[in-house]
Amino acid sequence: QKEVEQNSGPLSVPEGAIASLNCTYSDRGSQSFFWYRQYSGKSPELIMFIYSNGDKEDGRFTAQLNKASQYVSLLIRDSQPSDSATYLCAVVFDMIKAAGNKLTFGGGTRVLVKP
Amino acid sequence: KAGVTQTPRYLIKTRGQQVTLSCSPISGHRSVSWYQQTPGQGLQFLFEYFSETQRNKGNFPGRFSGRQFSNSRSEMNVSTLELGDSALYLCASSKPRTSGGLSTDTQYFGPGTRLTVL
Numbered sequence: 001q002k003e004v005e006q007n008s009g010p011l012s013v014p015e016g017a018i019a020s021l022n023c024t025y026s027d028r029g030s031q032s033f034f035w036y037r038q039y040s041g042k043s044p045e046l047i048m049f050i051y052s053n054g055d056k057e058d059g060r061f062t063a064q065l066n067k068a069s070q071y072v073s074l075l076i077r078d079s080q081p082s083d084s085a086t087y088l089c090a091v092v093f094d095m096i097k098a099a100g101n102k103l104t105f106g107g108g109t110r111v112l113v114k115p
Numbered sequence: 116k117a118g119v120t121q122t123p124r125y126l127i128k129t130r131g132q133q134v135t136l137s138c139s140p141i142s143g144h145r146s147v148s149w150y151q152q153t154p155g156q157g158l159q160f161l162f163e164y165f166s167e168t169q170r171n172k173g174n175f176p177g178r179f180s181g182r183q184f185s186n187s188r189s190e191m192n193v194s195t196l197e198l199g200d201s202a203l204y205l206c207a208s209s210k211p212r213t214s215g216g217l218s219t220d221t222q223y224f225g226p227g228t229r230l231t232v233l
Contacts, residue, residue: 032220034221034222036224042226043203043205043224043225043226043227044158044205044224045224046221046222046223046224049221088158090158092220101146101148101163101165101170101171101209101220101222102148102160102163102171102173103148103150103158103160103207103222104160105157105158105159106157107157108157
């Protein structure tokens, strides 16, 4: 069973601070990694994807991937109350592209940004 | 560009009934995936359709089925509804992209259909 693990939280962060979220995955052969944000009662919204080792920055968000250690993280800089949401890590395990597009999700980390 | 649309947004059914949910992908997207989200199990993959063919399937019973039409619109059907089928059903669409020599499909989710089974 291929798995994606996240700390469920809540992760409480003061406004303006950095929120650090972690995600580990079980399959070393995984290629594609995604972070989604989900507000209560809404559908997941893509924040960013990463597939190469290292850092990828997009605005206040930075995704970090370490395939050797099988973890991917998300940093949210200058956290705002509007960042309060559940953050979902998702992995595509199948290396064979023809096998399809199945996302395996972690359980999500709830983030609370306090003013 | 219009996003993924799903209809209906809310449904209330009783046990034993069947239900059909519809998803229209983003224009130009040929892959449609379906997911079920519940508080207990989180987000779980149901199946994916690409060019009218089921390309991948999750671990759900045969009561869950789907199809895709030539315009990439997709439907999923759940027969003989059970209480445990109450969930948010999400559809996601994607189109293949290649970057740095790797193919990676980014999935964009619709608003979901909230199904309640009584």
